[in-house]
Amino acid sequence: MSVASPNAERGVAVELTELRRSYGPVNALDSMTLHLAPGEFVALLGPSGCGKTTALRCLAGLEDPDAGTITIGGRDVTALPTNKRDLGMVFQAYSLFPHMTARQNVEFGLEMRGQDKSTRARRAGDMLDLVGLSSQADRYAHQMSGGQQQRVALARALAISPQVLLLDEPLSALDAKVRTQLRDEIRRIQLEIGTTTLFVTHDQEEALAVADRVGVMRAGRLEQLAPPQELYARPATAFVAEFVGLTNRLAGRASGGRAEVLGVSLPLLAGSGDGNVEVLVRPEGIEATPDPNGNATVLSAAFLGAHGRVTARTDGGEQVEVQVASAALPSFEPGQRVRVTPRGDAALAVAR
Amino acid sequence: MAGPVSQRAAVRRKQAIFRWVTVSLVLAFFMLPLIGMLDFTTKVRRGGRTMATWKTLMNVSEISTKYPALKEGFIASIGLSVITVVIMLALLVPTMTWVRLRLPGMSRLVEFICLLPLTVPAIVLVVGLAPVYSWVFYLFGESTLWLGLAYVVLVLPYAYRALDAGLRAIDVKTLSEAARSLGASWFRVMWRIVLPNLRTAVLSASFLSVALVLGEFTIANLFSRRNLQVAMYQLGKSDAKISVAVGLLSLVFAFVVLFAMSFVGAQRSGSRRRRRPLAAAVAPAPAGTGSVKEPS
Amino acid sequence: MAKSPRSGTRALGGIKPSGALAGVVPFFAYTTVFLLIPTLVVIIAAFVSDGHLTLGNVRALGNAGFLTALKQSIILSALTAIIGAVVGGILAYAVSTARPDGILKRFITSLCGVLAQFGGVALAFAFIASFGAQGMISAWMKKAGVGPSSTLWLYQWDKGVLLVYLYFQIPLMLIVFLPAVEGLRPQWREATETLGGTTWTYWRRVAMPILFPSFVGATLLLFTNAFSAYATAAALVSQAQPLVPLQIAGTFTSETVLGQANVGKAMALAMVVVVAIVMTIYAWLDKRSSKWLVR
Known part of the structure; x- marks a missing residue:
């Protein structure tokens, strides 16, 4: 890439501490604390209305928290207006100035910083290069596709070499294919430049794919903040387990850190309950084999490309989703008897 | 915490003050004559x-x-409203639907013609209509109600915009394709599918037309016909x-x-993206006073 | 287009292209008789007198009376358009900051929708009832000892008529301009702020350039609206004919004077020309901004 990385060491720490924000009776942020390490890419994930956008907008200064502090690089910016916070922000959509070309859009922030014309032009050129749009520099927003517009928006946000990059669901208005592509590109560029980044999304796949750490939010609180693999393998709460990936809820009895599910004893994750519990087991944590003397009956089988999914009902009356290899799929017919057994991965158990 | 809390709130408060001052001043100007x-x-x-x-x-x-003159003018204006609305709907709804379905290439021409009256002053229209009306009066008799024929032209831009907004909000093409595939005749498509979906737009177009006809003075006065406005004008002197x-x-x-x-x-x-037909229509801007396109 | 054998089975088929054209015949026939022919009549008759082609009618426009009226019509229209556009534009912005579906917005847009069409006799009466010799506001002003001693100003084109015209110009501006103001996306302001711009930067560099074409378009519309207005002026000004529409109406009522009717048509043509010039300016401006403005 053409951009040398004078910014590689640029990342600064960002700390949101005890943020509160309410709209009437609704607590959009309920004492939320989130610390980002320098250069870290954190994704905030959650259903709509969970407060993730509010958190990002508070950090941007586009909304005032009722209480709490925000620091960027150790400096308290809670009372600082947006235009003094030194941020780059990419919005969900339609944020390009329609009366300016892509290049003029990218130059805008540099102009605000009083940079001269030639510096601006060079920097804008570099940035458009970085997002792969040099050929579209003189186009207006409406002449570009949604994905191109978001790339320009990203270039515009990065052109000012911000201390923090804020991404407010930048991919949600795009087609599935463009979305994946741009998602990976954002990650590549972020790694290259090293800017501390907060990314808000409601798409779990997106969050898991790009972030160093993912924070799952619910009702204004951070339920869990962890690296993607840990979040997936060791969900702290039932909400996290169910929001991130598909999960079976299977009845079991827990004691002493283990629980018996479908005849197999599973180790339990920290925070699990005791006694009569529901154990959260992912479809890939269960095995299914055709077996006339099995413990379940196949309801349906679906081909999903790389793998397949079998839905079965156990003799205990529970419905189970099982992931199987695509090649094995033809051996599962509705009505057929199968044996389903957990593979033995650690799981979370919640009180029934 | 006082600092950060007041920042955005202060902006909002300033906006609210500005809003109320402006609205109050302008409303005062609007209300005084009333x-x-x-x-x-x-x-x-x-x-x-x-x-x-x-x-x-x-x-x-x-x-x-x-006040027999007032009564006469009022009745004439009511009659004119009915005639105008009926002709307007009979002329515009099928034509606009048809153009959308079968002759999309003609939509610009139809739009141009419909918006043309905005740029031709009514008084100019009167001048040009004089020979047309001498024929109309000669052929069909000297009734005030014939003015309705000209009023249709006056209401054309407003009615067009209201109906256009309504048609935009529904996908006429898919709807009628669906209806046709289910075996409906063209008449049924119009009557059972298009019209019910255009209800609000038809209502808006009709309301605007009635409002315009009830307020019309120029044409009636210069053709020496008595409608409500002319009657008011004459009565105003006595x-x-x-x-x-x-x-x-x-x-x-x-x-x-x-x-x-x-x-x-x-x-x-x-x-929220759907434009209200009425709001769209009472904005008689020459084509596109500029909304910014949303990429799809 | 060649008729394919399958066309009869398509959902929208069953009618030949010629049949499709037949569907729009009533519309075109009607608008030809009641819109296009009258317009052509004006244009042609302006150059005809006693069955001969002549420039006499157009030459008759050269008299001082008409030129004064034309000048006054243009000044009046321009003034009310600009004042109306500025006041109405500010009002539109003020209203746009209110809650989107709140009562205030509904109230103002409904009121303006009515007032924008409220030209004519009733409007003239409203101002006479308020500012006339026995008017309420005249009485207030007299009591307060301010204002002009006579109420004749109300009937003059550059004072009273101007004020009365504003009464429908400002609402019209709101109706026309509000959609443009509401088209300003909050993201643009927020993007400006995150990029380091102030509120002033936002207005100067983003909002105003974006609104400018709409604003000019609306102003030109207000101009033609005032320029075409007849009823209000007719009801307010009964003695002289200071404006073009009044002069045209004058030729109508004095049709006994030979040739006057055709002079009227020449005057009408002059109006059409002025409107056409305004529309051309509009089209030119529109083309310039249409690089980024799409409708």
């Missing part, structure tokens, strides 16, 4: 108030015997109070209807 009208109609020569004018106005039999009262009443009536319809339109349109 209050002046009310004052005028209730004034007694040596101070004091009377509701006599309004009582007369509310008394149908009295007003029709005391009995101004009743004339002013009629003017105020019609204005208040139009406002109440429009205000009520602003709620109806909102209820029917679920999404």
Whole structure:
């Protein structure tokens, strides 16, 4: 890439501490604390209305928290207006100035910083290069596709070499294919430049794919903040387990850190309950084999490309989703008897 | 915590103050002449108030015997409204639907013609219509109601925009394709599918047309025909109070209807992107005073 | 287009292309008779007198009376358009900051929708009832000892008529301009702020340039609206004919004077020309901004 990385060491720490924000009776942020390490890419994930956008907008200064502090690089910016916070922000959509070309859009922030014309032009050129749009520099927003517009928006946000990059669901208005592509590109560029980044999304796949750490939010609180693999393998709460990936809820009895599910004893994750519990087991944590003397009956089988999914009902009356290899799929017919057994991965158990 | 909390709130407060000051000032300008009208109609020569004018106005039999010209003009205007609305709908709804379905290449031409009256002053139209109307009067007799034919042209831009907004909000093409594939005839497609979905738009177009016809003065006056406005004008010279009262009443009536319809339109349109037909139509801008395109 | 054998089975088929054209015949026939022919009549008759082609009618426009009226019409229209556009534009912005579906917005847009069409006799009466010799506001002003001693100003084209015209110009501006103001996306302001711009930067560099074409378009519309207005002026000004529409109406009522009718048509043509010039300016401006403005 053409951009040398004078910014590689640029990342600064960002700390949101005890943020509160309410709209009437609704607590959009309920004492939320989130610390980002320098250069870290954190994704905030959650259903709509969970407060993730509010958190990002508070950090941007586009909304005032009722209480709490925000620091960027150790400096308290809670009372600082947006235009003094030194941020780059990419919005969900339609944020390009329609009366300016892509290049003029990218130059805008540099102009605000009083940079001269030639510096601006060079920097804008570099940035458009970085997002792969040099050929579209003189186009207006409406002449570009949604994905191109978001790339320009990203270039515009990065052109000012911000201390923090804020991404407010930048991919949600795009087609599935463009979305994946741009998602990976954002990650590549972020790694290259090293800017501390907060990314808000409601798409779990997106969050898991790009972030160093993912924070799952619910009702204004951070339920869990962890690296993607840990979040997936060791969900702290039932909400996290169910929001991130598909999960079976299977009845079991827990004691002493283990629980018996479908005849197999599973180790339990920290925070699990005791006694009569529901154990959260992912479809890939269960095995299914055709077996006339099995413990379940196949309801349906679906081909999903790389793998397949079998839905079965156990003799205990529970419905189970099982992931199987695509090649094995033809051996599962509705009505057929199968044996389903957990593979033995650690799981979370919640009180029934 | 006081600092950060007041930052955005202060902006909002400033905005609210600005809004109320501006709105109050402009409303004062809008209201003064209306209050002046009310004052005028209730004034007694040596101070004091009377509701006599309004009582007369509310008394149908009295007003029709005391002011036959007003009655005549009122009836003529009602008749003109009906004629105008009927012709307008019969002309526009099928044509616009048809153009959308079968002749999309013609939509620009139809739009151009429909918006043309915005740029041709009514008084110019009168000049040009004189020979047309000498034929109309010669062939069909000297009835005031024939003015409705010209009024259709006057309401064309407003009706077009209202109906266009309505048609935009539904996908006529898919809807009629669906209906046709289910075996509906073209007549049924129009009657059972298109019209019900255009209800609000048809209502808006009709309302705007009625409002325009009730307020029309230029053409009627210059062709020496008596409609409501001409009658008011003539009456204004002999009995101004009743004339002013009629003017105020019609204005208040139009406002109440429009205000009520602003709620109806909102209820029917679920999404915010859908333009309300009425709002679209009372904005008689020459094609596109500029909304910015949303990429799809 | 060649008729394919399958066309009869398509959902929208069953009618030949010629049949499709037949569907729009009533519309075109009607608008030809009541819109296009009248317009052509004006244009042609302006150059005809007693069955001969002549420039006499157009030459008759050269008299001082008409030129004064034309000048006054243009000045009046321009003034009310600019004042109306500025005041109405500010009002539109003020209203746009209110809650989107709130009562205030509904109230103002409904009121303006009515007032924008409230030209004519009733409007003239409203102002006479307020500012006339026996008017309420005249009485207030007299009591307060301010304002002009006579109420004749109300009937003059550059004072009273101007004020009365504003009464429908400002609402019209709101109706026309509000959609443009509401088209300003909050993201643009927020993007400006995150990029380091102030509120002033936002207005100067983003909002105003975006609104400018709409604003000019609306102003030109207001101009033609005032320029075409007849009823209000007719009801207010009964003695002289200071404006073009009044002069045209004058030729109508004095049709006994030979040739006057055709001079009227020449005057009408002059109006059409002025409107056409305004529309051309509009089209030119529109083309310039249409690089980024799409409708």
